[in-house]
Amino acid sequence: MFVSRKILIACALLASAAQPCVALAQSSSAILPYRNPALSVEQRAADIVSRMTLEEKARQLGHTAPAIPRLGVPEYNWWNEGLHGVARAGIATVFPQAIGMAASWDAPLMQSVADVISTEFRAKYAERVHPNGGTDWYRGLTVWSPNINIFRDPRWGRGQETYGEDPYLTSRVGIAFIRGLQGDNPKYFKTIATSKHYAVHSGPESNRHKEDVHPSAHDLEDTYLPAFRATVTEGQVYSVMCAYNAVDGIPACASEDLMDTRLRKDWGFKGFVVSDCGAAANIFREDSLRYTKTAAEGVAAGFKAGMDLICGDYRNNMSTEPEHIVAAVRAGQLPEAVVDQALHRLFEARIRLGLFDPPASLPFAGITPAQNDTPEHRAMALKMAQASMVLLKNDGLLPLKQAPRRIAVIGPNADNVDALVGNYNGTPSAPVTVLAGLRARFPDAQIEFVEGTGLVGPAAPPVPxxxxxxxxxxxxxxxxxxxxxxxxxxxxxxxxxxxxxxxxxxxxxxxxxxxxxxxxxxxxxxxxxxxxxxxxxxxxxxxxxxxxxxxxxxxxxxxxxxxxxxxxxxxxxxxxxxxxxxxxxxxxxxxxTPSQNGNDAVEAARKADLVVFAGGLTARVEGEEMKVAAAGFAGGDRTSIDLPAPQQRLLERVHAVGKPVMLVLMNGSALGVNWADKNVPAIVEAWYPGGEGGHAVARLLAGDFSPAGRLPVTFYKSVDQLPAFSDYRMAGRTYRYFAGEPLYPFGHGLSYTRFRYANLKISAATVAAGTPLTVTADVTNDGPVDGDEVVQLYVSHPGKAGAPIRALQGFQRVPLKRGETRTISFILDDRALSIVDDQGIRRIVPGNVDLWVGGGQPVSRAGLPQVAGARAQVRVTGSRTLPR
The missing domain is CATH 2.60.120.380 (Jelly Rolls)
Incomplete structure (x- = not known):
């Protein structure tokens, strides 16, 4: 300790030479307990916090945590994005947008993807770590993903970031992503994942800093919280982000009920809570939630409720300065012990990432900058892109029987990198657009590209x-x-x-x-x-x-x-x-220019044997708080779910030529393509398919694989079928509570082969409340080619108040060779057989429970093939109340 004291004195005298002091302090700070890997994480975190002044503590509570030279603590920037690849840090492998990955219905593949993403985070960290061990923005190891919010309404611009509208699918895919990011080392995290935005956040974007949501007790427990609960209790996520909005009058980042009672006490959360960027300022801002009168009172409310870290929003001048924290402590509004508790959690996280241990001693020491954007990682991106493709309609056009001689490639997303990457994205090193993918897959075809139209207006080529x-x-x-x-x-x-x-x-x-x-x-x-x-x-x-x-x-x-x-x-x-x-x-x-009216696209279609029209949206028109001056859009959200009018007009003109047209939709939310469903022979939902997306689309057309993606959201016919966007009640929303006829139902997706279900069996015809139920079924590929089937298990409680129409409670993506049969098994636990009452209490209640195992929901409409599957019924006896 004598040596370290001399260093501290020297650093105090050389305050202007901060960088040398960091290096000097680090050279002997190993003797300090917080640098000793033999001690527990808790002991090490407590040691470093005990050595800080109040001012130093306050500065560590923001996302740009500065160095503390006298203690050898390097700076750390907590803000890193990894929604579908390392984002905003330059070249990286870009996977399909989150909604697209959810469409794969493949949790093991999702975990493999997240493992690749965490490797690339480690590679980026190794590339740019400072000599003193510090990190830059978007170069750290705390990943603010995944987005666990429920995509309750297709008008929400940020729904593309989610895993869809279903709590069960979201939880399974989210847990897999978290496990891939955090790794399985018992001592160290590979990276730290963050479940966000907690809670109930799901638009509108224009009001997100002011929205006070009042969900019913039933909807909160039944829809908005289950996936968050699962990522904590099962996924062991180590970070949670509190949302911009208020819930029942209290800002989410100042809600003791959400962050302490539910998250920590009920669910056993052990990690740290970070605010959404600017959300801490929402607590006190006059033009926001205005829950407190002053900034000091606001930060005090947040930290006392359970928030541990403030992300400030530089874009809207919504940073919450450390001076407010110091002022709150000195005014007696915020106990310093609460500040210390937050810091303990934050430094435990940094220690569990290995940031205070010798790099060579870590299990990730072998990850170098060369392991970013590798051929193997891009192959994984292609695999996920193929898995995410959903064949919405096919009148026999696909797969192509032979390579066309002339292909007209038309539409605003045909050669558009924006349509590949979505939002919160990295930069693909060699992005493959739909046009590039078609040229690579059909090298002997004469392919003519004419954009024809922009997304929401005329085509806009570069000025010559x-x-x-x-x-x-x-x-x-x-x-x-x-x-x-x-x-x-x-x-x-x-x-x-x-x-x-x-x-x-x-x-x-x-x-x-x-x-x-x-x-x-x-x-x-x-x-x-x-x-x-x-x-x-x-x-x-x-x-x-x-x-x-x-x-x-x-x-x-x-x-x-x-x-x-x-x-x-x-x-x-x-x-x-x-x-x-x-x-x-x-x-x-x-x-x-005035002459850009789509005539060139119609002429290209007239000369072609096949037309591929790539349209839809991009994250330039749907996303987070943005300006869009076009009919059907507002602030990043949508007011209409129709295909934008300029695209619709051109699609109809191209179709009128009489050539086969294949529509490729690239978007992050449902589109009501009613005219196309009636008139276009084949429609593929490609989402924002990532850097390799064009290859996946072209390979699907050619029949190189049988599509097996399934919709993670309902495709409605129009917004007229929905309640108001600002209405957070779930009645009339999502497949669980929507009683109308959708354009394409949740779970829908066609294949190039056929599947048959038989021998559906349950472990007992009657089960007591709390007893697990095993469900098995045989699935056979009866069709002409190998392919994956997504086996879906739905549970219904006929006549029970509070129960959804049906609810997904199991799924497996199963590869089956032509003629192959496999027995698929599910176990339904007490939560899978429960329902939520009006008071928000989850119970198992006596009565009949209907089960369906099939390739989608047991629903159909004119124009869609009948879904293959089988039914069973079990009788539940007794009752049981389940914990929140």
Whole structure:
């Protein structure tokens, strides 16, 4: 201890030399108990917390935890995203969006995917760890995924991040993802997963910082909480994120009932709770929930209720400064013991990640930067993409009997990387669009690509170089480019150059901005629309007119554009501005000209033997708090679930040519494609299929595999079938409580083969409450090719108040060779046989319980094939109340 005291004195005297002090302190801090791997995690965390001042403690409670040089504690940034691959940290393997992975109904595959993701997190960490052991933003090991919220309404823009509308499917897939991220080492986490957003969060986006949700006791226990409970009690998730909204008048991040009573006492949670980014500020902000009057009272309410870590939202100036924590403690509003408890949990997490142990001693020491984005990982992405494809309709067009001679590839998502990656995404090193996948799979076909239309407006190709000049005299072609350090075009440019166009690929991990100036001379007269394909904000000015301003807040910009009338041959001054944060930084100036009316797409279809129309949505129109100026969209959410009107019009025109049309939908939420269902011979739901998605689509068309994805959400015919979006009651929502006829039901998905069910058996015709029930059935592949079947077990409680129409309580994805039969077994425990009453109490009640085992729900409609399956009934005797 004598040596460490001398170091602390030296560091105090050399306060301006923080970095050398960190290294100096670390060189002998091994003698401090918190650096001793032989001690328990609890002892080590208590030791380091005991050595901190109040001010140091407060600074450790934010997501950007600074170094403590005198103690040898490196900085750590807790904010890392891993929804379907390492996100926002540059090149990484990009898997299908979460909703797509849920469509695989394959929990073991999900765990394998998450294991790959955790390996890539470790690889990124190894690549960028600071000499003092610290980490940058998006380079750490605490992963703020998965999203466990229930996708209760297809209008929610962030539903793409979830595993769908069913609590059971969400829990099984979520547990598998958590286990893959956290690993199975008894001492160390590979990474730490986070179940979010707790609780009841599911839109609308426009009101998320103000929403006070009042779910019924029944809906809370029956729908909104079961998956969270399962990820804690079974999945052993080590982090939970509290939500923006309030529940029954109390902000989720200040709710003692949610975070202490339920999470810790009822469910036995041992990890830490982090706020959603900006949610701690929602507790006290005047324009938000305003639960307390001051910031100090707000942070005190959060920490006393059980929140351990504040994520501040830089985008909306919603960080909660450590000074408020210090003030709350000194004012007696927040006991320092509560602060210490939160810090114990946070440092136990860092210790269990191995961040204070010699790197070579860790079980992950062999993971190097080279293990990011490997061929093996991309092969896993392709496997998951294929598993997630859902064949919604097939009138015999698929699989293709032979390779077409001429293929017309049409639509806004045919050659669009945005349509592959969804949101909260990494950057694929070699993204395979649908167009690229078709060219690779059918190398001898003549493939013509015509976009034809944009997502919500005309097609918007890059502006050609030939229309730009640096000045009015056009002495030099191109545009003057001024590059600035920082995101706000401030100060003198760090570099000035001439670019042929307003296009730039940022290099390196930095904050930068750019301004292009010059003139533009259009070749047509009429309305022109402009926007910038950008990963951050942008602005376009023609003369003195601000054509479009999507400067935004630096996260997930939309495809907002603006219109201006221009005359052919006339030169106009143009100014384009854009910025980037982190490693996401690719800008391209796009425009729509008067002649872009879809005629070229119709002509391409006329010349083709097969038309592949790739449409749907992207995360530029559905997502998190965004600007979208288009019919059917609002703030990232949707007001209509129809295919956007420009796409619908072009699809009908292309279909009218009379050639076979295959519709590929790429989206993160259900689309009411009623016209296509009646008129288009084949429809594939591809979701946002990840970096290898184009290969998966092309291979499905060719019949290289039999599709076996199943819908994790109901595809309704229109929003007219639904209650109001802001109504959180579950009545009339999801397959469990929707009594109408859907377009495609939850669990639906077609195959290239056929399956038959037989010999459904139950272990007893009568069971006492609390006794497990075994259900078995034989499943045979009766069709012409090998394929997977997703065997689904549904439970119904006829006539019981509070019971859903039916509820999924078991599933297995089973590979079956042609002619093969396998016996599938399920065990139904007490929770699987229970229902929830109006008071929110979960019980097993006496009476008959109907069982269905099949390839989907036992429902059908005109135009859909009958679902294969078998029925049974069991009688339950006695009753039992189950814990929350």
């Amino acid at each position: 170089d030939a229309v730009f000049c640096t000045d009015a005299s056009c002495s030099t072609r191109g545009l003057k480019a001024e590059i600035f350090r920082g995101p706000n075009l401030e100060g003198a440019p760090s570099e000035t150059r001439t670019n042929p166009n307003a296009a730039f690929d940022w290099q390196g991990d930095r904050e930068s901005s750019i301004r292009w100036t010059g003139t533009i001379t259009p070749t047509e007269t009429g309305e022109h629309r402009f926007r910038v394909a950008s990963d951050n904000g942008y602005r376009v000015f023609i003369g003195d007119t601000a054509v479009v301003d999507e400067w935004g807040v630096g996260d997930a910009p939309s495809i907002l554009d603006g219109a201006i009338r221009l005359e052919a041959g006339k030169s106009y001054p143009i100014r384009v501005e854009a910025f980037q944060r982190g490693v996401r930084g690719r800008q391209r100036l796009l425009w729509s």
